[in-house]
Amino acid sequence: xxxxxxxxxxxxxxxxxxxxxxxxxxxxxxxxxxxxxxxxxxxxxxxxxxxxxxxxxxxxxxxxxxxxxxxxxxxxxxxxxxxxxxxxxxxxxxxxxxxxxxxxxxxxxxxxxxxxxxxxxxxxxxxxxxxxxxxxxxxxxxxxxxxxxxxxxxxxxxxxxxxxxxxxxxxxxxxxxxxxxxxxxxxxxxxxxxxxxxxxxxxxxxxxxxxxxxxxxxxxxxxxxxxxxxxxxxxxxxxxxxxxxxxxxxxxxxxxxxxxxxxxxxxxxxxxxxxxxxxxxxxxxxxxxxxxxxxxxxxxxxxxxxxxxx
Amino acid sequence: xxxxxxxxxxxxxxxxxxxxxxxxxxxxxxxxxxxxxxxxxxxxxxxxxxxxxxxxxxxxxxxxxxxxxxxxxxxxxxxxxxxxxxxxxxxxxxxxxxxxxxxxxxxxxxxxxxxxxxxxxxxxxxxxxxxxxxxxxxxxxxxxxxxxxxxxxxxxxxxxxxxxxxxxxxxxxxxxxxxxxxxxxxxxxxxxxxxxxxxxxxxxxxxxxxxxxxxxxxxxxxxxxxxxxxxxxxxxxxxxxxxxxxxxxxxxxxxxxxxxxxxxxxxxxxxxxxxxxxxxxxxxxxxxxxxxxxxxxxxxxxxxxxxxxxxxxxxxxxxxxxxxxxxxxxxxxxxxxxxxxxxxxxxxxxxxxxxxxxxxxxxxxxxxxxxxxxxxxxxxxxxxxxxxxxxxxxxxxxxxxxxxxxxxxxxxxxxxxxxxxxxxxxxxxxxxxxxxxxxxxxxxxxxxxxxxxxxxxxxxxxxxxxxxxxxxxxxxxxxxxxxxxxxxxxxxxxxxxxxxxxxxxxxxxxxxxxxxxxxxxxxxxxxxxxxxxx
Numbered sequence: 001x002x003x004x005x006x007x008x009x010x011x012x013x014x015x016x017x018x019x020x021x022x023x024x025x026x027x028x029x030x031x032x033x034x035x036x037x038x039x040x041x042x043x044x045x046x047x048x049x050x051x052x053x054x055x056x057x058x059x060x061x062x063x064x065x066x067x068x069x070x071x072x073x074x075x076x077x078x079x080x081x082x083x084x085x086x087x088x089x090x091x092x093x094x095x096x097x098x099x100x101x102x103x104x105x106x107x108x109x110x111x112x113x114x115x116x117x118x119x120x121x122x123x124x125x126x127x128x129x130x131x132x133x134x135x136x137x138x139x140x141x142x143x144x145x146x147x148x149x150x151x152x153x154x155x156x157x158x159x160x161x162x163x164x165x166x167x168x169x170x171x172x173x174x175x176x177x178x179x180x181x182x183x184x185x186x187x188x189x190x191x192x193x194x195x196x197x198x199x200x201x202x203x204x205x206x207x208x209x210x211x212x213x214x215x216x217x218x219x220x221x222x223x224x225x226x227x228x229x230x231x232x233x234x235x236x237x238x239x240x241x242x243x244x245x246x247x248x249x250x251x252x253x254x255x256x257x258x259x260x261x262x263x264x265x266x267x268x269x270x271x272x273x274x275x276x277x278x279x280x281x282x283x284x285x286x287x288x289x290x291x292x293x294x295x296x297x298x299x300x301x302x303x304x305x306x307x308x309x310x
Numbered sequence: 311x312x313x314x315x316x317x318x319x320x321x322x323x324x325x326x327x328x329x330x331x332x333x334x335x336x337x338x339x340x341x342x343x344x345x346x347x348x349x350x351x352x353x354x355x356x357x358x359x360x361x362x363x364x365x366x367x368x369x370x371x372x373x374x375x376x377x378x379x380x381x382x383x384x385x386x387x388x389x390x391x392x393x394x395x396x397x398x399x400x401x402x403x404x405x406x407x408x409x410x411x412x413x414x415x416x417x418x419x420x421x422x423x424x425x426x427x428x429x430x431x432x433x434x435x436x437x438x439x440x441x442x443x444x445x446x447x448x449x450x451x452x453x454x455x456x457x458x459x460x461x462x463x464x465x466x467x468x469x470x471x472x473x474x475x476x477x478x479x480x481x482x483x484x485x486x487x488x489x490x491x492x493x494x495x496x497x498x499x500x501x502x503x504x505x506x507x508x509x510x511x512x513x514x515x516x517x518x519x520x521x522x523x524x525x526x527x528x529x530x531x532x533x534x535x536x537x538x539x540x541x542x543x544x545x546x547x548x549x550x551x552x553x554x555x556x557x558x559x560x561x562x563x564x565x566x567x568x569x570x571x572x573x574x575x576x577x578x579x580x581x582x583x584x585x586x587x588x589x590x591x592x593x594x595x596x597x598x599x600x601x602x603x604x605x606x607x608x609x610x611x612x613x614x615x616x617x618x619x620x621x622x623x624x625x626x627x628x629x630x631x632x633x634x635x636x637x638x639x640x641x642x643x644x645x646x647x648x649x650x651x652x653x654x655x656x657x658x659x660x661x662x663x664x665x666x667x668x669x670x671x672x673x674x675x676x677x678x679x680x681x682x683x684x685x686x687x688x689x690x691x692x693x694x695x696x697x698x699x700x701x702x703x704x705x706x707x708x709x710x711x712x713x714x715x716x717x718x719x720x721x722x723x724x725x726x727x728x729x730x731x732x733x734x735x736x737x738x739x740x741x742x743x744x745x746x747x748x749x750x751x752x753x754x755x756x757x758x759x760x761x762x763x764x765x766x767x768x769x770x771x772x773x774x775x776x777x778x779x780x781x782x783x784x785x786x787x788x789x790x791x792x793x794x795x796x797x798x799x800x801x802x803x804x805x806x807x808x809x810x811x812x813x814x815x816x817x818x819x820x821x822x823x824x825x826x827x828x829x830x831x832x833x834x835x836x837x838x839x840x841x842x843x844x
Contacts, residue, residue: 032715039360039438041718042595042734044745044755046444048453052436084352084361086503095522154558166559168548169524258550260523268349268523272361273715 001301008294015290016283020074023282024067027275034059034273038084057083070279079283080276082269089280092265097284099169100254100261103184104246106177108239110185111192116235118189119196124223126201134193141190146249150183150256167257180257184250188242195238199231206230232303240296244289339834340544340843341814344556346569346825350523350549353506355498356491357430360438365488366825367526367547371413372491372511375404375423376482377828380818383645384737385482389418389492389512398776399478404471411533412494413516420471424463425495428452431460439489447474478776483738488826514540514830524549534830541833543844560809563839567810567817569825572632572686578809587810591819592636592644592803594736597688599680599799600758605727607678612670614796618656619663620703621696627802630695631687635802640793641735641743643803645821648739648785653793655800663703675704682730683714687804693730721757729757732804737822739785740772746792760797813838 035053039045054060058069073080079089118138122131157179158166170176203209204227212222251263258264262281269277301307345351345363353359356368377388387393392405410418430437431444431452443449447462462474473481484490497510509517514536515528528545548564550556553571560568570578570588578584601608601617608614627635639655642648667673678700682690693709700707712720720726733755735742744750747769748761768788772781793800806824810817816832834841 030713030715032713032717032719034715036718036722037715040362040734041714042732044441044734044741044750045753046441047751047753049436049438049440050753052433056436084359086353086355086358086506092522151554151558154555158564159558159562162562166562166564167550167555169521171521254523256552256555258524258548258555260521264349264523271348272352 005294005298008297012290016286019286020071020279020283021067023279024070027278028063028066030273032273034083034275037273079280082277083274084272085274085277089276092277093262093280093284096260096262096265099259100247100250100263102177103180103250103253103259103261104243106181107185107188107246108243110181111188111242112239115189115192116196119193120200120228122193123197123200123204135197138190138193141186142194144186146183146187147252147256149186150179150253153179153183169258169260180253180259183256184246184253188246191242192235192238196231196235199234200227203227203230229303233300236296236299236303240292243292247285247288334835335541335815335833336835336841337541337833338543338842338844339838340546340840341542341829341832341834342546342548342564342566342840343827344550344559344565344568345526345547346550346553346556349551351526351547354509354517355506356489357426357435357437357439357493358506362823362825366827367528368491368509369488369513369826370515370528370545370829371509371513371517372488372493373513374485374488374490374492376486378486378737378820378822378826380820383821384647385486387482388486393481395481397478399480400475402473402475402481403466404473406469406471407535408469409535410512411535412497412512413510413531414494414497415533416494416496418492418512419468420465421468422492422494423471424460424465426490426492427463428460429498430490437489439487442484442487442490445476445479445484447476450476477773480738480778483741515545536830540830542829545829563811566814566834566838566840567808570807570809572634575634575807576632584809587812587814588807589810589817589819590805590807591821591824593806593824594643594645594734594742594821595732595804596638596641596643596735597635597730597732597801597804598638598641599728599730599801601728601797602724602726603759603761603797604724607672607676608728610670611795612666613672615656616663616666616670616703617700617705617799618796619659619666620705621699621799622658623655623801624658626692626695630692631802634805634807635687636805638800638802640789640800641746641798642739642785642789643735643821645803646736646739646742648782648789650786650790653790660702667703673704675706677706677708678727679708679710680728680730681710681712681717681720681726683717684711685732688730688732688801690730692801722753724752724759735803739789740769740781743769743785743788743792746797758797762791762795765791765795811838813841
């Protein structure tokens with residue numbers, strides 16, 4: 001197991017190297033000067049100032065030199081300095097990671113704690129009105145755009161009935177977390193509910209379920225011991241994959257709710273062409289994705305004793 | 311007798327009303343405003359940021375030598391009791407107020423002004439405010455690394471300063487900018503790069519807290535030099551780039567004031583509860599289509615004029631921009647001191663446009679690519695709306711959407727036929743029109759590569775005269791000349807609107823940029839849900 005983890009961690013290095021190369025080239029060959037974009041373009045520009053800024057940010061050096069500097073920094077954990085915020089990118093990311101992580105965790109919690117039971121019950125009560133109703137709900141959940149759902153929730157729960165604040169971080173208050181987490185979590189909840197339902201339906205047709213029933217186990221025992229455990233692999237894979245993409249999709253919700261996370265930092269840096277920050281955010285999202293996938297793979301072994309890593 | 315008594319009684323009531331109104335000004339409370347542009351606030355070190363969002367917040371922490379007076383629509387001395395010039399703007403003697411303190415408790419002196427301006431020009435600072443300090447004698451040498459201190463700045467005593475200019479200049483139009491804020495050296499030195507996230511200024515509010523990406527909190531500065539100001543105890547800026555989210559917050563009464571977009575403006579106007587509490591102004595930004603003067607058809611003035619005549623600008627403003635704009639006459643906006651109200655905008659006259667096109671030898675028209683961004687008010691969306699109008703005079707338009715950075719690069723290189731954009735057109739009309747001086751390069755903002763000796767002549771006369779009234783006369787003429795010569799399609803001036811809650815008193819129509827609201831004199835009455843929040 002330990003050797004497997006080390007092997008997987010080592011595989012991260014070429015992946016990250018490859019991605020940074022592509023990312024660096026794409027971000028740096030984009031036409032348009034970051035220095036011009038940093039200033040109000042409606043004002044008449046000062047060409048000397050533009051030159052000064054480009055020098056300060058190292059944009060006057062050739063691309064290969066810049067990449068080499070970037071990689072050298074990366075090797076010692078230095079992600080560079082933000083053009084506009086004058087702060088170290090690693091510090092900026094450190095400030096923003098917890099809000100995003102909290103939001104993603106809350107959304108996944110909503111998705112799992114509602115989605116899994118919903119899908120399970122739908123499958124057990126397969127074909128009943130309850131099944132139809134929950135699946136209609138699930139399809140609607142997947143289809144609703146997060147942005148619009150966020151606005152609807154704001155309108156009803158903040159403007160009409162003033163339960164939650166409309167936006168902001170509110171010093172980490174749970175009241176501020178609920179609306180963005182719901183807006184983000186509903187879609188994933190629906191997806192997890194549908195996946196769980198399909199997995200349970202599949203497992204229910206297996207021979208070992210018939211065997212379990214024929215040896216006299218109660219329905220509760222069959223469901224909890226055999227069905228649930230066997231569906232968890234598929235459900236866990238879905239959760240793992242979704243968690244990675246969830247970090248990426250916080251972009252929209254963070255912007256809408258003025259949530260101070262990685263998503264809003266990424267969007268701002270892209271618009272302002274703050275290249276070091278954009279690179280840092282993308283790198284962080286990729287790392288999260290890789291780590292979550294590794295953790296999911298390791299969890300397989302815990303859930304299913306047949307899986308062993310060597 | 312009875313009549314006299316009645317008059318006396320009414321006079322008494324009026325004065326009583328006026329008195330109670332004055333008395334009604336209430337101290338205390340927390341005001342929640344928004345920072346609505348683009349994204350986050352980047353830095354509160356005003357010398358080192360080019361982000362308007364940062365100025366919105368910084369304006370209430372920092373102070374510059376002058377400030378913008380929204381009611382007079384011009385800059386007025388702020389940190390000085392008197393700023394005198396005896397030679398038409400070549401030399402200024404500044405007498406500073408003696409009771410100004412920085413938020414760290416130290417009193418401000420002439421040394422702080424000299425330090426701040428030198429810091430702006432220092433190439434290591436790479437300050438976005440260089441353009442405003444550069445007209446001071448010797449400032450350009452500091453920027454070029456040829457000198458270490460600006461020679462035109464000399465301290466007479468702790469509270470008196472002499473400023474010598476390279477050429478006669480109106481100092482107020484340069485040094486009212488919050489980018490030229492006066493800051494304490496010791497704080498900059500001790501904090502280094504952190505100064506931008508924990509600033510110290512001498513404005514009415516001191517910095518308290520910053521949740522990056524979400525909100526900034528400022529607190530009343532008790533030692534502010536204006537007696538009894540500010541009224542507010544606390545000022546909160548919520549970073550809210552999404553118009554619809556701001557609208558929700560405003561309706562939920564979480565925001566005390568909100569900058570409106572086109573869609574909300576229409577809805578708010580129709581709502582009797584909201585429509586009464588709105589302030590609007592023609593901002594000093596002119597939205598236009600610039601013609602590349604090197605593109606063959608545009609070398610003929612008649613073609614450029616025909617373009618202006620062919621477009622029903624009023625209709626486009628009404629239907630597409632939902633009336634959230636003022637029709638432009640020429641380049642200078644209606645809030646500019648050199649604006650000529652007698653000059654009429656180009657009328658919508660297709661026949662005249664066709665005639666001009668025929669006279670210029672373009673009866674069959676030509677193909678035209680217009681580049682622009684995705685801006686809702688001055689982007690490709692507008693170009694799509696003008697296609698059918700221009701088709702009538704056989705100009706076949708192809709819009710091309712670009713990202714902001716790409717657009718500016720192509721404008722500087724002159725690599726385009728026409729572009730749509732918004733350009734700063736104030737507050738100093740001379741600086742605004744200088745963009746079109748033949749000596750101004752495209753890289754310095756003369757994107758259309760405009761060059762006309764007659765236009766330059768008016769600008770030169772305006773520069774040389776020491777008389778302010780005469781200067782405005784020349785600039786009005788220059789603007790009228792530009793109007794007739796039509797290197798641009800003069801589309802509109804932005805109409806900026808702030809909606810505020812009924813308990814808010816003191817939102818002003820700030821023409822330089824509506825969001826640059828100085829909250830020194832703003833107060834909240836007791837109906838505010840945050841009337842007693844400290």
